[in-house]
Amino acid sequence: MQDFSSAFSLAFSLIFNADADLMEIIGLSLSVSFSAVFVAVIIGFPLGAVTAVVRFPGRQVLAVILNALMGLPPVVVGLLVYLVISRAGPLGWMNLLYSPTAMIIAQSILITPIIAALTRQVIEDLHKEYDEQLRSFCVPISCVVVTLIWDARYSLLTVVLAGFGRAIAEVGAVIVVGGNIDHLTRVMTTAIALETSKGDLALALALGIILLVLALSINAAAYILRGSAQRSAYA
Amino acid sequence: MRRPIFYVVALNDQLMPEFMLKSERQSSSLLPLVVQNLSFRVGEKLLLDNINTTVSSTGVSVVLGANGAGKSLFVRLLHGLLKSEQPAIQWNGQMLDLAIRKRQALVFQKPVLLRRSVAANIDFVLTRFIFRRKTAHFIQQRNAVLHEAGLFDQRNQPARLLSGGEQQRLALARALATEPEVLILDEPTASLDAATTFQIETRLEQARDKGIKIFLVTHDIAQARRLADDVMFMHGGRLIGHSTSNEFFNHPSSEQAKAYLEGRLLF
Numbered sequence: 001m002q003d004f005s006s007a008f009s010l011a012f013s014l015i016f017n018a019d020a021d022l023m024e025i026i027g028l029s030l031s032v033s034f035s036a037v038f039v040a041v042i043i044g045f046p047l048g049a050v051t052a053v054v055r056f057p058g059r060q061v062l063a064v065i066l067n068a069l070m071g072l073p074p075v076v077v078g079l080l081v082y083l084v085i086s087r088a089g090p091l092g093w094m095n096l097l098y099s100p101t102a103m104i105i106a107q108s109i110l111i112t113p114i115i116a117a118l119t120r121q122v123i124e125d126l127h128k129e130y131d132e133q134l135r136s137f138c139v140p141i142s143c144v145v146v147t148l149i150w151d152a153r154y155s156l157l158t159v160v161l162a163g164f165g166r167a168i169a170e171v172g173a174v175i176v177v178g179g180n181i182d183h184l185t186r187v188m189t190t191a192i193a194l195e196t197s198k199g200d201l202a203l204a205l206a207l208g209i210i211l212l213v214l215a216l217s218i219n220a221a222a223y224i225l226r227g228s229a230q231r232s233a234y235a
Numbered sequence: 236m237r238r239p240i241f242y243v244v245a246l247n248d249q250l251m252p253e254f255m256l257k258s259e260r261q262s263s264s265l266l267p268l269v270v271q272n273l274s275f276r277v278g279e280k281l282l283l284d285n286i287n288t289t290v291s292s293t294g295v296s297v298v299l300g301a302n303g304a305g306k307s308l309f310v311r312l313l314h315g316l317l318k319s320e321q322p323a324i325q326w327n328g329q330m331l332d333l334a335i336r337k338r339q340a341l342v343f344q345k346p347v348l349l350r351r352s353v354a355a356n357i358d359f360v361l362t363r364f365i366f367r368r369k370t371a372h373f374i375q376q377r378n379a380v381l382h383e384a385g386l387f388d389q390r391n392q393p394a395r396l397l398s399g400g401e402q403q404r405l406a407l408a409r410a411l412a413t414e415p416e417v418l419i420l421d422e423p424t425a426s427l428d429a430a431t432t433f434q435i436e437t438r439l440e441q442a443r444d445k446g447i448k449i450f451l452v453t454h455d456i457a458q459a460r461r462l463a464d465d466v467m468f469m470h471g472g473r474l475i476g477h478s479t480s481n482e483f484f485n486h487p488s489s490e491q492a493k494a495y496l497e498g499r500l501l502f
Binding site: 129130132133135136137138139143147151152232234 | 333336337350
């Protein structure tokens with residue numbers, strides 16, 4: 001119990017003194033996760049919206065696959081990305097293994113299906129409401145997709161957050177392709193795992209607290225934004 | 236003979252006209268409307284049964300009938316939101332296509348407003364139908380539309396926070412902003428009070444006076460009396476009669492029409 005309380009006090013001291021190692025790990029975690037979310041949004045929003053709006057052969061199959069891929073095991077994704085970007089893999093010449101880029105790729109693969117599947121659901125609901133009106137305006141399908149994404153923007157914020165939550169908390173894939181290398185690919189989750197195994201609970205706890213605070217802050221911000229949008233009838 | 240439509244691909248913004256009115260793109264009237272052997276079924280159920288009629292006159296054509304008569308279905312087919320089994324609708328000798336649909340506007344019973352401000356709802360159609368770019372003239376036109384609808388002061392409010400009557404006025408203003416040649420309305424005043432109904436009807440009369448052909452679906456006999464130039468009476472998915480307003484109200488030709496006008500229950 002004493003160890004636990006001393007670990008807590010150490011953790012707070014690291015946070016309040018803005019420990020350089022700690023800040024580096026947090027910075028890398030955020031940049032990797034935000035980059036992965038950005039990539040996933042660029043792919044997932046249009047993919048989800050098109051799956052919701054456009055009738056094409058295999059649409060239902062794609063929707064089922066997207067839903068199924070939401071539960072992709074991170075370690076398996078890490079392994080697959082590892083096989084592709086390792087020296088012997090098809091993209092080995094790009095020297096991506098054990099780099100932040102590799103971690104972004106792995107996280108993007110993990111969260112793109114989440115963003116796409118949830119986007120499909122949000123857009124499908126809005127499309128039911130707008131469909132006849134937009135067709136009566138003879139709006140082309142590309143414009144329908146853009147209109148729906150724009151008008152569903154506050155709902156889609158929750159989707160983005162779900163993706164970000166998955167990315168920032170992810171361990172399995174990033175440790176396989178990133179390697180948890182100090183000052184290069186060490187992020188909060190991999191550092192927590194490592195420091196815990198080493199018995200350095202202070203840093204692990206400090207990172208854990210920050211991870212929790214980050215997750216809570218982002219969700220609270222989204223909740224407030226969405227709530228105010230709903231009160232204004234935009235969402 | 237219809238004039239071909241030429242779209243200019245601008246290589247330079249300076250070459251692009253600020254706006255292009257629909258009237259400059261299309262000048263021919265969409266009338267007459269000829270409906271021949273129009274049927275519509277869902278599965279085995281026949282919802283519209285062999286409708287035949289011709290509409291040549293401008294003004295307001297009221298589609299009248301009880302609930303379930305097929306009125307809404309009929310006007311959705313006229314506008315091309317639904318497709319019949321066989322091509323059965325001709326506007327001025329042309330089969331219904333996208334170009335013709337763009338010259339029409341449809342207002343629904345329950346207004347479907349974008350999750351945007353009042354002004355942005357008007358902007359949405361202006362940028363698609365009238366203007367190529369948002370210029371000072373664009374803003375002027377939008378403000379004029381909002382003034383005409385009596386919604387200028389609410390222009391920055393979220394459209395979906397307007398009252399039911401204001402929402403329907405906005406939906407009508409948005410439809411008229413597309414400068415349609417044909418305006419189709421599906422029971423636009425069904426859930427509105429008398430004052431708002433009066434405002435909507437006044438706007439419709441103004442539109443009619445500008446030469447816009449109006450198809451109005453209603454089951455409100457009093458409204459039909461006020462607005463109709465001709466009446467299409469529907470019952471059970473069939474067009475029972477199509478006559479001038481005077482003929483229909485003074486000498487209804489069918490038993491169903493007589494019963495409907497007398498307020499008797501129709502089955």
